[in-house]
Amino acid sequence: MVSPVAQLTTRLAYGATQLSRVAWYVGHGEIMRRLSKRVRERDGETARPKARTDRPVPERRRLFADMAKLFQQDLANVEAGIYPLPADHDGSLFKLLRRSRLFFEDLPNVHRRRESGEKRQVFTDETRGKRPAYYLQNFHFQSGGWLTDDSAQRYDTQVEVLFNGSANAIRRQALVPLHEVFAGRDQRQLKLLDVGCGTGRLIDFIKQIWPRLPVVGLDLSDSYVAEARRHLKRWGWLNLVVAKAETIPLPDASQDAITCVFLFHELPPKVRRQALAEFARVLRPGGRLVLLDSLQYGDEPDYDGMLELFPQNFHEPYYAGYLTEDFPALAMEHGLAHVRDVNAFTGKVMVFDKVERS
Numbered sequence: 001m002v003s004p005v006a007q008l009t010t011r012l013a014y015g016a017t018q019l020s021r022v023a024w025y026v027g028h029g030e031i032m033r034r035l036s037k038r039v040r041e042r043d044g045e046t047a048r049p050k051a052r053t054d055r056p057v058p059e060r061r062r063l064f065a066d067m068a069k070l071f072q073q074d075l076a077n078v079e080a081g082i083y084p085l086p087a088d089h090d091g092s093l094f095k096l097l098r099r100s101r102l103f104f105e106d107l108p109n110v111h112r113r114r115e116s117g118e119k120r121q122v123f124t125d126e127t128r129g130k131r132p133a134y135y136l137q138n139f140h141f142q143s144g145g146w147l148t149d150d151s152a153q154r155y156d157t158q159v160e161v162l163f164n165g166s167a168n169a170i171r172r173q174a175l176v177p178l179h180e181v182f183a184g185r186d187q188r189q190l191k192l193l194d195v196g197c198g199t200g201r202l203i204d205f206i207k208q209i210w211p212r213l214p215v216v217g218l219d220l221s222d223s224y225v226a227e228a229r230r231h232l233k234r235w236g237w238l239n240l241v242v243a244k245a246e247t248i249p250l251p252d253a254s255q256d257a258i259t260c261v262f263l264f265h266e267l268p269p270k271v272r273r274q275a276l277a278e279f280a281r282v283l284r285p286g287g288r289l290v291l292l293d294s295l296q297y298g299d300e301p302d303y304d305g306m307l308e309l310f311p312q313n314f315h316e317p318y319y320a321g322y323l324t325e326d327f328p329a330l331a332m333e334h335g336l337a338h339v340r341d342v343n344a345f346t347g348k349v350m351v352f353d354k355v356e357r358s
């Protein structure tokens, strides 16, 4: 039984950290919108076709109300003992300001690419053949695609601005289905793989619950893996590798759980299938897969227009296909049984268990 004082302290600490994060990133978004408005006024209408949708688009008020629900759920998870009061580990003020500078400095380049439709700048003689062609694109129109250190250091600010400071809270919803299968077990005897680990934010939260859990983080970007290594250096029992989701360098039936956050909407349909087949191969029978990614059409019908607009404004070549992909059916083809989906603001946690054959 938690005392009222302890409960109040937790709530105050949670509110103080999360509200200041939201204010910081909403502020960035506001400045970004004003800058782009000024550029549009200066340059006039461009030749680029305007993003359009006939589906419903939520108003900002609705988005913020739903975001508040996400934070309430996040706090409820803390109070239920599913995870501790989260530490976002955003770094010092100096680091935050440096990242803000990187973020704002790149906006004119993002704007130029969006207007010109240039999205293959990272497909060069130097990179060709070293990564799959689908990977060598300027996703989100960002400079360097996934390939540079600056991109890796800018990424978390970009994502938090996009989600108004809620990206980490969305990621933490992936911890709930992990807690279900890990609770009461010896963490040192378990194994978890995070695919497309990026800068390691989810792994950080996993380690805050299970510091001794052996974790492998896998990503196709040297720069993002290096950034994850820096971000996660406080934790032991970690192995970060540069590899493809579709050919995972781990033995069959070796993992108790796989997590994969914000990756599948960036993969071509064929690669999504290959990755699911690999997940099924490396999971132990009974092992759990947690896919956290964008909502799809119909999950939150009032958001459908926003989902349709997103890839028109950011370079997301595989997102339209992702929106209609039937993941439960696809996963079942590989012996991964769908357990449930839970919406988390603009994200969705999809849970699957590897079928145990008798």
Ligand SMILES: C[S@@+](CC[C@H](N)C(=O)[O-])C[C@H]1O[C@@H](n2cnc3c(N)ncnc32)[C@H](O)[C@@H]1O
Residues within 6 Å of the ligand: 135, 146, 159, 171, 195, 196, 197, 198, 199, 200, 201, 202, 218, 219, 220, 221, 224, 243, 244, 245, 246, 260, 261, 262, 263, 266
């Ligand atoms: C949108 S980011 C998501 C990163 C992270 N999971 C997060 O929570 O923010 C996508 C990441 O997936 C990686 N990626 C893309 N295609 C991949 C593939 N085929 N195999 C492994 N990683 C891949 C990129 O390098 C990038 O770091």
